[in-house]
Amino acid sequence: MKPRLLKLGYFVWVIVPACLWLTYQMTGLPHVIASYSWVDEGRGMDPFAQRYYTRCRFIGPYGQFELPAQHGRCGWVRFIKQEDR
Known part of the structure; x- marks a missing residue:
């Protein structure tokens, strides 16, 4: 019996x-x-005060980005493409 050199199971790892x-x-x-800014209401x-965030600063492989908050909230992680720099 001849061994099969090309078998579909050998290439499953490519997925x-x-x-x-x-x-x-x-x-x-x-x-x-990394940091954020919010509207201080006195x-x-x-730590239990309601905050409306205005700016969010993110740091990652493409550098740091200061972006406006989305609906007054800042996420912990933001995915940024290289062309968005």
Whole structure:
């Protein structure tokens, strides 16, 4: 019996890197939040105060980005593409 050199099972591992590359192309690389600004309503640094965030600063592989908050909130991670720089 001759061994098969090209078997579909040998190439299943290619699916994972292909999915990672496709995800990178669609969403970009993750950047984590470093700081933020909010509207101070006289409660200062009270951890239980309601805050409306205005600016969010993210740091990651493409550098740092200061972006406006979305609906008064800042996420912990933002995916940024290289062309968005």
